[in-house]
Amino acid sequence: MNKINLLTPDKSNLYNFLYIGILLFFFSVLDVTLNSFFNINLTSFLPDALSFFLPLILGFIGLHFIRIEYSGIKYLDLINKNINTNNFNALLSLLIIFIFIKLLPPALSWFIIDANISGDSRDSCTGTGACWTYIKVWFNRFMYGMYPNAEQWRINLSFISLAFLGSVGFFATEKYKKYLTLYYVVIYPIIAFLFIFFFISGGPIFFDFSYGIIAAVISIIIGFFIPSKFKMYYFIIVPLTVYILLKYVLFYEELIELGKLEALEWVETGAWGGLSLTFIVSFFCLIFCFPVGLFLSLGRRSDFPIIKYISIGFIEFWRGVPLITVLFMSSVMFPMFLPEDMFIDKLVRVIIAISLFEAAYVAEVIRGGLQALPRGQYDAAKSLGMGYWKMYIFVILPQALKLVIPGIANTFLALVKDTPLIFVVGLMELAGMLGLAKTNPKWLGYAMEGYVFASVVFFIICYAMSKYSYNLEQKYKTER
Amino acid sequence: MADPIIQIKDMNKWFGDFQVLKDINLDVEANKKIVVCGPSGSGKSTLIRCINRLEEHQKGSIIVDGTELSEETKNIEQIRAEVGMVFQQFNLFPHLSILDNCTLAPIWVKKMPKKEAEELALNQLKQVQIDDQANKYPGQLSGGQQQRCAIARALCMEPKIMLFDEPTSALDPEMIKEVLDAMVNLAKAGMTMIVVTHEMGFAKEVADEVIFMDEGMIIEKANTTEFFANPKSDRTKLFLSQIL
Numbered sequence: 001m002n003k004i005n006l007l008t009p010d011k012s013n014l015y016n017f018l019y020i021g022i023l024l025f026f027f028s029v030l031d032v033t034l035n036s037f038f039n040i041n042l043t044s045f046l047p048d049a050l051s052f053f054l055p056l057i058l059g060f061i062g063l064h065f066i067r068i069e070y071s072g073i074k075y076l077d078l079i080n081k082n083i084n085t086n087n088f089n090a091l092l093s094l095l096i097i098f099i100f101i102k103l104l105p106p107a108l109s110w111f112i113i114d115a116n117i118s119g120d121s122r123d124s125c126t127g128t129g130a131c132w133t134y135i136k137v138w139f140n141r142f143m144y145g146m147y148p149n150a151e152q153w154r155i156n157l158s159f160i161s162l163a164f165l166g167s168v169g170f171f172a173t174e175k176y177k178k179y180l181t182l183y184y185v186v187i188y189p190i191i192a193f194l195f196i197f198f199f200i201s202g203g204p205i206f207f208d209f210s211y212g213i214i215a216a217v218i219s220i221i222i223g224f225f226i227p228s229k230f231k232m233y234y235f236i237i238v239p240l241t242v243y244i245l246l247k248y249v250l251f252y253e254e255l256i257e258l259g260k261l262e263a264l265e266w267v268e269t270g271a272w273g274g275l276s277l278t279f280i281v282s283f284f285c286l287i288f289c290f291p292v293g294l295f296l297s298l299g300r301r302s303d304f305p306i307i308k309y310i311s312i313g314f315i316e317f318w319r320g321v322p323l324i325t326v327l328f329m330s331s332v333m334f335p336m337f338l339p340e341d342m343f344i345d346k347l348v349r350v351i352i353a354i355s356l357f358e359a360a361y362v363a364e365v366i367r368g369g370l371q372a373l374p375r376g377q378y379d380a381a382k383s384l385g386m387g388y389w390k391m392y393i394f395v396i397l398p399q400a401l402k403l404v405i406p407g408i409a410n411t412f413l414a415l416v417k418d419t420p421l422i423f424v425v426g427l428m429e430l431a432g433m434l435g436l437a438k439t440n441p442k443w444l445g446y447a448m449e450g451y452v453f454a455s456v457v458f459f460i461i462c463y464a465m466s467k468y469s470y471n472l473e474q475k476y477k478t479e480r
Numbered sequence: 481m482a483d484p485i486i487q488i489k490d491m492n493k494w495f496g497d498f499q500v501l502k503d504i505n506l507d508v509e510a511n512k513k514i515v516v517c518g519p520s521g522s523g524k525s526t527l528i529r530c531i532n533r534l535e536e537h538q539k540g541s542i543i544v545d546g547t548e549l550s551e552e553t554k555n556i557e558q559i560r561a562e563v564g565m566v567f568q569q570f571n572l573f574p575h576l577s578i579l580d581n582c583t584l585a586p587i588w589v590k591k592m593p594k595k596e597a598e599e600l601a602l603n604q605l606k607q608v609q610i611d612d613q614a615n616k617y618p619g620q621l622s623g624g625q626q627q628r629c630a631i632a633r634a635l636c637m638e639p640k641i642m643l644f645d646e647p648t649s650a651l652d653p654e655m656i657k658e659v660l661d662a663m664v665n666l667a668k669a670g671m672t673m674i675v676v677t678h679e680m681g682f683a684k685e686v687a688d689e690v691i692f693m694d695e696g697m698i699i700e701k702a703n704t705t706e707f708f709a710n711p712k713s714d715r716t717k718l719f720l721s722q723i724l
Contacts, residue, residue, distance in 0.1 A: 380571035385561030
């Protein structure tokens with residue numbers, strides 16, 4: 001009886017099979033590892049073909065021997081359940097393990113062992129692996145584009161401040177929580193715009209508007225902390241006082257002249273670039289495309305034929321044209337339709353173009369969410385006396401938007417990865433700078449390193465966004 | 481005698497080519513309880529959905545509390561705030577807690593201060609005995625509890641009329657009683673109610689009048705004892721013999 005059972009392991013002779021199986025399996029892995037890392041072939045005495053397939057055969061037999069159901073050994077059962085359920089799966093598992101072991105040494109050698117990072121010129125790249133020196137030398141350009149080195153602190157400072165202001169939500173106490181939406185939807189983008197317009201862009205204009213706008217923003221923010229009893233007086237008195245102070249006490253006109261002298265050096269948007277430009281473009285496009293998409297999706301479901309067909313036409317138009325032509329149009333055709341003395345910056349045009357383009361996609365994603373809601377929700381809201389806007393703001397949109405978080409995240413990720421296309425209008429963000437660097441005569445032939453670097457950076461950004469969207473999903477989950 | 485609170489005259493409604501309601505005439509006086517019954521597809525639900533204009537009627541007139549229902553949006557919202565409605569599928573707002581479900585409309589439609597609205601809501605929830613669940617979400621409650629919450633939510637608007645659209649049809653038999661109890665209490669408190677239901681026990685207990693509908697017409701309208709003891713039309717007799 002025992003003899004017939006030789007090839008079908010079971011519990012009665014568990015350990016015999018276990019030891020033989022593990023031995024065979026380890027021998028096969030060892031053979032492949034030695035072969036791949038140290039180029040030693042243990043089985044060179046065998047014919048070539050046999051020697052090549054031997055680890056696979058031995059490992060297969062080994063896995064077959066240790067496939068003992070309900071052996072009672074925890075890890076063995078775990079392995080059997082997950083990678084060793086039947087002969088075919090065992091073979092697949094083995095193949096994947098072997099391919100991984102085979103690929104590891106060349107990858108390691110390219111990325112680390114044979115790579116160079118020291119030095120600051122092409123000559124120091126002597127190894128056969130990657131030349132990280134290239135990334136090191138160009139790192140500054142990859143981050144800031146053509147932005148003057150001496151002025152880069154302005155970008156750093158702006159981004160750090162914005163990151164800090166953006167994290168306010170985590171520290172807000174219960175009392176101020178209700179203002180957070182207003183802050184993130186209205187105030188934060190305005191602050192971000194001010195930073196970028198006055199600080200990163202610079203120029204004599206800095207002191208011109210900034211006094212007025214910053215004063216207005218500050219007074220509005222302070223306004224929220226004023227007891228509602230005095231709020232009306234506050235909003236009448238403060239602007240008046242500020243105006244009188246500026247005009248008659250501080251002599252604002254003269255301050256402007258003064259400001260012009262001391263202003264930050266103006267850096268035109270054509271010189272911006274690198275990762276910082278990726279962030280700027282993505283940030284503003286994300287912020288603009290969402291509300292536009294929201295209104296388009298509502299418009300498409302509207303009862304008024306005019307609004308409905310305008311929305312449909314808009315959405316279908318932007319979904320039907322490729323982004324690259326939209327960008328090209330925005331930079332070449334659009335200025336022709338503007339009055340002669342009117343000038344809109346290239347970057348602004350690009351941001352508007354991408355926002356409108358992505359808004360069409362966002363609109364369709366949100367429409368999916370709206371359609372997924374049962375009609376009873378609309379009935380219930382109406383039966384409580386809510387009008388159109390109240391119904392949508394308090395009942396329909398919170399549920400619909402929650403449903404479409406994965407879809408919106410998807411669109412936003414695509415948006416971030418679409419930003420490299422702005423190279424067609426001459427704006428060089430991260431991938432654009434790579435293109436520029438790889439054609440530099442001094443550094444020909446290192447495109448690979450650049451693209452690996454860019455993929456890692458984009459992966460980090462996109463993975464962070466996708467994780468964040470997943471967290472949001474969990475946070476707003478209220479069903480059982 | 482005061483005017484009836486709901487006056488429906490020669491009302492007709494079509495869904496496309498299909499006529500759902502045919503020449504409906506119905507007067508409901510304040511504080512009366514009306515039960516509407518009939519086979520499915522007979523237009524009962526559509527009738528009460530017309531009363532707060534979740535459906536539009538095409539011909540005839542509906543006057544609710546002195547206001548005629550028409551195209552004008554403003555007066556529809558006014559009427560809807562005065563007419564509470566409870567649905568077969570509860571239709572609670574799943575993203576809001578039970579308390580927020582109840583306070584949402586008073587705060588934003590009636591502009592009630594938040595504190596006052598919460599007090600009112602807790603009071604109404606207490607009436608239907610789920611005030612201890614106030615901070616849970618609808619998904620965490622049983623069907624019967626959800627339906628009682630829906631009743632409380634409608635009552636928070638302090639309506640003059642309550643419409644019930646088969647409130648117990650989607651419930652387990654065990655939970656029907658708790659919902660019916662809540663409705664009986666409401667009836668005893670003197671609310672004007674129109675109830676579409678198949679619960680004949682409930683009809684016998686609280687209804688002043690029972691209406692039997694079939695194929696979009698009111699076949700029979702009689703006071704409760706008369707309706708059950710001595711139905712006039714053959715169709716009603718057939719229906720009652722099947723349901724009782």
